[in-house]
Amino acid sequence: MIVPPNFPLYMRFSRMARNIYLDYTNQVEPFGLDEAWLDVTGNAKIQGDGLSIAKEISDRIRFELGITVSIGVSYNKIFAKLGSDYKKPDAITVMSKDNFKQIVWPLPASDLLYVGRSTQRKLTSLGVHTIGELAGTSQGVLHSYFGKWGDVLYCFANGYDTSPVADFDNQPLVKSIGNSTTTPRDLTTNDDVKIILYVLADSVSRRLREQGFKARTVCISVRDNELSSFTRQYTMKQYTNITSEIAQCGIALFRKHYHWGKPIRSIGISVTDLVSDTIATQTDLFTDESRREQKERLDSTVDWLKNRFGSYCVQPAILLADTELSGFDPKKNHTIHPVGYF
Numbered sequence: 001m002i003v004p005p006n007f008p009l010y011m012r013f014s015r016m017a018r019n020i021y022l023d024y025t026n027q028v029e030p031f032g033l034d035e036a037w038l039d040v041t042g043n044a045k046i047q048g049d050g051l052s053i054a055k056e057i058s059d060r061i062r063f064e065l066g067i068t069v070s071i072g073v074s075y076n077k078i079f080a081k082l083g084s085d086y087k088k089p090d091a092i093t094v095m096s097k098d099n100f101k102q103i104v105w106p107l108p109a110s111d112l113l114y115v116g117r118s119t120q121r122k123l124t125s126l127g128v129h130t131i132g133e134l135a136g137t138s139q140g141v142l143h144s145y146f147g148k149w150g151d152v153l154y155c156f157a158n159g160y161d162t163s164p165v166a167d168f169d170n171q172p173l174v175k176s177i178g179n180s181t182t183t184p185r186d187l188t189t190n191d192d193v194k195i196i197l198y199v200l201a202d203s204v205s206r207r208l209r210e211q212g213f214k215a216r217t218v219c220i221s222v223r224d225n226e227l228s229s230f231t232r233q234y235t236m237k238q239y240t241n242i243t244s245e246i247a248q249c250g251i252a253l254f255r256k257h258y259h260w261g262k263p264i265r266s267i268g269i270s271v272t273d274l275v276s277d278t279i280a281t282q283t284d285l286f287t288d289e290s291r292r293e294q295k296e297r298l299d300s301t302v303d304w305l306k307n308r309f310g311s312y313c314v315q316p317a318i319l320l321a322d323t324e325l326s327g328f329d330p331k332k333n334h335t336i337h338p339v340g341y342f
Contacts (some may be wrong), residue, residue, distance in 0.1 A: 007211045010034075013065060017167070019211060020060050028168035037077050039165035050074075054092050060092075076161040079104060081113055081133075100159055105132025112156055116184040118265060119146070119153075124216070147227050169321050177213070178270025179203045179330040186225050186263035188326075193258075193267065194251050195325045198318060200269045201247035203331040206303055208241035208271065210277070215239060215271035218249040224262040232257045239275055242295045246271060 005092045014033045027039035040053050045066035052071040061069050068090035072083020079100055083093035086103070095103055105136045110120045110132055122145060128134050134142075135157035142150030155161055187193050197220070208215060232253050240246065250269045258264075302314050311329045319326035 013067065017061060017069070020057060020064065021192055022168060024057065026167055026176050027165040029166040030168075031081070035081075037080060037165045045199065051092065051094055058090070058092060060118040074100070076159060077163055077165065078113055078156050079159060079163040081105075085111070097159070101132070104157075104159075105130060105135060107131050109134050109157075112153070114156075116154070116182050116266075119149075122146070123309070129304050134330065165266040174299070175274070176219075176270050176272040177204055177207045177211070177274070178219070178268060180221060180266060180268025180270075180306060181328065181330055182266040183264070184324055184328075184334045186265060187262075187267070188263050190255060191321070192325060195252055195267055195319060195322055197250045197254065198247045198269055198316065199326055199328065200267070200330055201250055202243050203244050203329075204271055205241055205299065206306070206331055208274075209277070209299065209303060212276060213274045214241045215246075217271060217273040218246055218253065219270045219272065220250050220253050221270075222254065222258060222264060223266045225265045226262055227265070228262070233272075235273065238291075239273075241277060242301075243299055244295060294309060 010033065017034075018028060018030070018036060021036060021038050025038055025040050025042065027042075029037045031037060032045065040050060054071045054073050058071060061067060068084075070084050070088045070090065071092045072080040072086065072095065074080040074083055074095040075097055077096040082104060083095045086093040087097075093103070107130060109115055109123050109128055112131055112134070115123070123129075123134065126141070126145065128137055134153060134247055137154070139151060139154045142154050144150070181196065181200065183192075183196060187196065195221065215235055216239045217235045219231055221229060221231045223229040234249055234253050236245070236249060246269070256265075261300065305314050311331065315326070
């Protein structure tokens with residue numbers, strides 16, 4: 001049985017959970033809609049240690065909201081995140097400076113935050129399969145293979161992360177919607193990129209429509225095969241959640257700003273400047289609004305078909321040109337991490 005999403009209810013519970021977090025500290029840094037880091041160091045003397053605070057938060061969420069949470073307690077953000085994923089559902093895992101080697105190091109390297117498919121494959125080629133093996137690999141070797149990212153992986157695996165938890169400033173729960181992917185092979189032509197961007201834009205647009213938003217600013221992120229990256233964005237004249245408009249904007253951004261110095265390893269597209277899709281929009285003389293309405297109806301129909309028969313039941317012809325590149329479903333299969341951890 002397929003249960004339709006109820007995004008307003010999801011947002012409501014996320015907001016209520018964060019209100020509970022704010023009873024313990026103002027250092028609450030959201031990581032997606034349903035995760036957040038909390039720094040309770042300043043409250044430890046008043047309300048107990050991290051474990052007792054975690055138990056109290058877990059009890060309150062169960063009693064007040066009727067749901068369960070999994071919590072990681074640690075001395076840094078990376079291990080706290082890892083601890084929250086370690087046991088599910090309804091569990092608390094403590095990863096301290098004394099025990100993290102016993103708990104963390106036997107885990108697969110892919111369990112570490114931001115170790116994606118491409119990084120995992122390269123680590124495997126180095127004979128690195130676990131986080132402990134990653135921690136024991138020379139930082140110089142990792143740097144030679146991954147550049148600065150190798151230094152980050154080394155610090156993450158050894159528990160050297162010192163990034164602070166940001167203060168909560170009452171930002172909206174959703175500021176942007178995006179997808180990115182490490183490609184199955186290096187991209188070498190504009191046509192390769194067009195295929196990937198269209199798949200990603202389709203996922204982003206579907207999320208906008210499901211969640212009742214339109215957006216006006218499109219941003220692309222590009223990383224080459226030597227892990228150098230850049231981002232570019234463009235603000236359109238009109239708010240939209242039309243798949244073709246978002247895809248075409250992303251493709252135009254790429255063609256304008258990338259000049260093929262190196263093949264591309266990963267690419268992403270996101271939208272910001274969100275508004276409700278019920279907001280009145282300003283029309284102009286140079287836009288065919290009837291054509292845009294047709295596109296909106298077509299997208300809604302395709303969404304219904306994909307929800308019922310799967311994401312591959314209807315595809316534009318361009319995606320059939322290279323099924324190796326287009327054969328992934330970012331909406332269903334990919335874990336989406338918010339941009340801006342660092």
